[in-house]
Amino acid sequence: MTQALLPEGFRDRLPPFADAAARLEAAVLGAAASHGYERVDPALAEFEEGLAGRLKAARTQDAVRFVDPVSQKTLAVRPDITAQIGRIAATRMGHHPRPVRLSYAGPVLKLRASELSPERERRQIGCELIGLDTVAAAREIVGLAVEALGAAGVRGLSIDFTLPDLVETLAAGPLPVAPEQVATLTERLDAKDAGAVAAIAPAFLPLIEAAGPFDAAHRRLAGFEAQGVLASRLSGLRDVVDGLAGQVGLTLDPTERHGFEYQSWLGFSIFAAGARSEIGRGGSYTIVHEDGQEEAAIGFSLYADAIVAAGLAPVERRRLFVPIGSDPAAAARLRAEGWVTVAALEAGDTPEAQLCTHLLADGEVRAL
Amino acid sequence: MTQALLPEGFRDRLPPFADAAARLEAAVLGAAASHGYERVDPALAEFEEGLAGRLKAARTQDAVRFVDPVSQKTLAVRPDITAQIGRIAATRMGHHPRPVRLSYAGPVLKLRASELSPERERRQIGCELIGLDTVAAAREIVGLAVEALGAAGVRGLSIDFTLPDLVETLAAGPLPVAPEQVATLTERLDAKDAGAVAAIAPAFLPLIEAAGPFDAAHRRLAGFEAQGVLASRLSGLRDVVDGLAGQVGLTLDPTERHGFEYQSWLGFSIFAAGARSEIGRGGSYTIVHEDGQEEAAIGFSLYADAIVAAGLAPVERRRLFVPIGSDPAAAARLRAEGWVTVAALEAGDTPEAQLCTHLLADGEVRAL
Numbered sequence: 001m002t003q004a005l006l007p008e009g010f011r012d013r014l015p016p017f018a019d020a021a022a023r024l025e026a027a028v029l030g031a032a033a034s035h036g037y038e039r040v041d042p043a044l045a046e047f048e049e050g051l052a053g054r055l056k057a058a059r060t061q062d063a064v065r066f067v068d069p070v071s072q073k074t075l076a077v078r079p080d081i082t083a084q085i086g087r088i089a090a091t092r093m094g095h096h097p098r099p100v101r102l103s104y105a106g107p108v109l110k111l112r113a114s115e116l117s118p119e120r121e122r123r124q125i126g127c128e129l130i131g132l133d134t135v136a137a138a139r140e141i142v143g144l145a146v147e148a149l150g151a152a153g154v155r156g157l158s159i160d161f162t163l164p165d166l167v168e169t170l171a172a173g174p175l176p177v178a179p180e181q182v183a184t185l186t187e188r189l190d191a192k193d194a195g196a197v198a199a200i201a202p203a204f205l206p207l208i209e210a211a212g213p214f215d216a217a218h219r220r221l222a223g224f225e226a227q228g229v230l231a232s233r234l235s236g237l238r239d240v241v242d243g244l245a246g247q248v249g250l251t252l253d254p255t256e257r258h259g260f261e262y263q264s265w266l267g268f269s270i271f272a273a274g275a276r277s278e279i280g281r282g283g284s285y286t287i288v289h290e291d292g293q294e295e296a297a298i299g300f301s302l303y304a305d306a307i308v309a310a311g312l313a314p315v316e317r318r319r320l321f322v323p324i325g326s327d328p329a330a331a332a333r334l335r336a337e338g339w340v341t342v343a344a345l346e347a348g349d350t351p352e353a354q355l356c357t358h359l360l361a362d363g364e365v366r367a368l
Numbered sequence: 369m370t371q372a373l374l375p376e377g378f379r380d381r382l383p384p385f386a387d388a389a390a391r392l393e394a395a396v397l398g399a400a401a402s403h404g405y406e407r408v409d410p411a412l413a414e415f416e417e418g419l420a421g422r423l424k425a426a427r428t429q430d431a432v433r434f435v436d437p438v439s440q441k442t443l444a445v446r447p448d449i450t451a452q453i454g455r456i457a458a459t460r461m462g463h464h465p466r467p468v469r470l471s472y473a474g475p476v477l478k479l480r481a482s483e484l485s486p487e488r489e490r491r492q493i494g495c496e497l498i499g500l501d502t503v504a505a506a507r508e509i510v511g512l513a514v515e516a517l518g519a520a521g522v523r524g525l526s527i528d529f530t531l532p533d534l535v536e537t538l539a540a541g542p543l544p545v546a547p548e549q550v551a552t553l554t555e556r557l558d559a560k561d562a563g564a565v566a567a568i569a570p571a572f573l574p575l576i577e578a579a580g581p582f583d584a585a586h587r588r589l590a591g592f593e594a595q596g597v598l599a600s601r602l603s604g605l606r607d608v609v610d611g612l613a614g615q616v617g618l619t620l621d622p623t624e625r626h627g628f629e630y631q632s633w634l635g636f637s638i639f640a641a642g643a644r645s646e647i648g649r650g651g652s653y654t655i656v657h658e659d660g661q662e663e664a665a666i667g668f669s670l671y672a673d674a675i676v677a678a679g680l681a682p683v684e685r686r687r688l689f690v691p692i693g694s695d696p697a698a699a700a701r702l703r704a705e706g707w708v709t710v711a712a713l714e715a716g717d718t719p720e721a722q723l724c725t726h727l728l729a730d731g732e733v734r735a736l
Contacts, residue, residue, distance in 0.1 A: 005415075005418075006411050006414050006415070006418075007411075007413070007414060007415060007436050007438065007439055007441070007443055008438045008439065009438070010411035010412070010413060010414060011411055012408065012409070012410045012411055012452075012456055012460065013407075013408065013409035013410075014408055014456070014460060014461065015406035015407060015408065015470075016406065018406070018407035018408050018409040018472075019401075019406060019407040021407075021409065022397070022407050022409075026394065029390070033387075033708060034703040034707070034708055034709065035703070035708070035709060035710070035711070036687055036708050036709065036710035036711075036722070038383035038384065038386070038387060039381075039383060039386035039387040039389075039390050040380065040381065040382055040383065040386050041380070041381035041386040041389065041390075041491075042380045042381075043374050043375075043378040043379055043380055043489055044378070044475045044477055044489050045375070045378060045432070045477065045489065046374050046375060046378060047373075047374070047375060050373075050374075064413070064434050064445075065434070066432050066433070066434055066479075068375050069479060069480060070375065070376045070377070070480075070481075071375055071376065073375070075375055077432075077445065077477075084380075088380055088382070092380065092382060093382065097720075097721035097722070097723075098721075099713060101710070102383075104386075106475070107412045107474070107475070109412055109413065109445075111434075111437060112437060112438075113438075121411055121412050121413065123409075132713055132714065134713065134714070136713040136714070137713055140711060140713065319404055335402040335403070339402070340401060340402055340403070340404050341402065341403060341404065342403070342404035342469070343403070343404075343508060345467060345500055345502065345504040345505055345508065346500065346502070346504070349467075352465075353465035353466075354404070354465070355465075
């Protein structure tokens with residue numbers, strides 16, 4: 001009869017993984033709330049044109065679209081929440097004093113999967129700081145990501161920093177490159193393709209070497225850059241990681257651009273021990289207001305599924321079976337003490353069938 | 369430039385309402401977890417045919433649909449989560465011992481709004497008990513809804529019960545009605561249209577009077593039903609509400625059917641003081657398995673937006689401004705004590721701009 005399987009790239013999260021994801025989310029958003037980040041919950045779908053124009057260089061190409069029978073316009077189910085936060089910051093919260101600190105969590109949908117991320121539905125959790133992309137702002141955001149993941153029990157963190165607009169900045173100044181070649185150069189540098197880089201702009205070759213453990217890579221990048229164009233970026237980077245060394249692993253890959261299409265001076269990917277792919281990313285970006293004014297912002301997003309799949313959120317299952325005829329007040333008292341009670345509803349029900357670890361017998365809790 | 373407004377029926381939830389909704393959800397799902405209801409998080413979109421066939425009499429007519437470029441099949445963004453829980457219970461959790469207790473929370477989407485509910489996106493929070501629809505199961509589900517809403521701070525609850533398959537049951541037995549007239553009769557009874565009911569089947573007229581405060585309505589319904597066909601429903605209803613009187617308002621409208629299209633013997637709507645429309649609903653229903661086997665289930669869903677809009681979730685905002693140069697360890701200690709700290713990131717930042725109620729000065733918290 002009906003189709004039981006889900007479409008490729010979609011899945012149901014079952015117990016105990018859905019519980020683990022919910023706990024992870026609560027811990028992350030709780031840490032964010034304690035730093036003044038207030039929850040927003042943007043609409044799941046909106047006008048495609050409203051979503052597309054808000055972040056400089058953001059795109060909606062892979063969004064699920066449908067025609068709205070009410071407005072006859074094309075609506076898109078959000079493929080990303082950050083662009084929605086940008087829209088809200090620029091419109092309904094446009095007159096709110098800056099910086100604005102916002103947090104969010106919800107599903108995002110893509111029409112097509114990519115090779116790197118086969119999921120078409122992901123749960124995105126994040127924080128955005130709007131109105132600033134200074135070093136102080138970057139320190140707060142990176143530090144909050146680390147603190148929030150720590151609060152959620154995620155261990156073995158490492159952060160890989162990048163400088164998304166580095167190549168454009170150099171190509172427009174000290175190391176001129178023909179405008180039509182900048183995109184190819186950026187892409188070849190990202191791919192660490194020394195041959196192609198040498199053919200386009202050999203002066204950029206040392207950037208390929210300036211990747212790896214943070215301190216060494218930072219030193220090589222500083223050595224490469226004699227003219228001082230990167231001085232503020234280099235000292236900014238240094239200040240952002242200050243205090244993180246020892247707590248988390250730190251690397252630098254200054255020309256990594258893939259996945260940082262709309263970021264400006266700073267980008268970062270977050271990894272955790274046991275997770276096969278990145279568990280989050282963030283960086284600075286630019287919001288475009290109604291009047292064309294641009295505003296700096298910085299934030300991070302985490303992917304709950306990648307974290308839970310790596311088994312990083314600890315799970316405990318302690319269930320107390322309450323036989324028929326037990327005193328309801330006793331069960332209520334035990335719930336108030338933190339027990340999960342599972343009431344028998346039929347004579348034949350058993351603790352085993354209800355996956356219970358404990359039994360209420362003669363008013364006492366017995367381990368099974 | 370870009371469109372700032374959202375499509376009709378969609379909205380962004382901003383601070384402090386998004387925070388209030390998140391707290392409400394956490395309280396409801398926390399209460400459910402303490403009764404053994406484990407979280408599931410079904411896919412946001414799935415094969416339309418998989419969604420449509422799972423609950424007996426459920427429909428996907430108002431779902432947002434799109435063609436999947438991978439499978440070339442039609443996918444639907446869920447218009448309701450209960451049908452998805454039914455699918456999961458019948459497939460991946462098909463061999464799990466019964467009853468299965470599951471909880472969930474997430475957005476649902478409709479292509480078109482109805483007059484009664486102008487929203488096209490809602491946040492649905494719910495619990496489903498799968499494998500039973502007995503009186504004991506109904507008592508657990510109704511009691512849990514009341515307890516969970518109480519834990520979330522919702523006051524002034526009332527529950528309106530209905531018997532969704534009442535008219536079909538009577539028409540198939542003691543009060544015969546031509547099969548082709550049953551749907552019209554059901555609809556006219558729901559509309560309390562005495563003239564139309566008299567023209568189709570005058571024997572059903574007393575049902576229109578059997579609506580109102582629970583005890584009186586129950587008495588009238590018992591008096592109407594002399595043949596005993598409803599005896600188990602009537603004593604079941606009595607047992608379900610046993611213990612709730614005094615705690616919540618109770619009414620009975622035995623022929624109300626609108627919104628209970630897929631429910632079987634029991635349905636209920638939940639109201640709260642201050643909320644203009646219902647804040648939730650539930651009832652018993654039938655899940656269809658792969659092999660055509662049917663399984664009884666019962667559950668409830670709550671609508672977070674309706675509850676928060678009524679101002680039922682209490683909100684408190686206490687924010688502590690931390691000036692530049694403050695000791696970070698002091699701020700961390702205060703967060704650990706439950707404070708929300710908001711760090712100044714620029715020299716010109718002020719507690720007022722950051723909507724702070726308190727200021728950290730000389731290591732001490734001062735109210736502003």
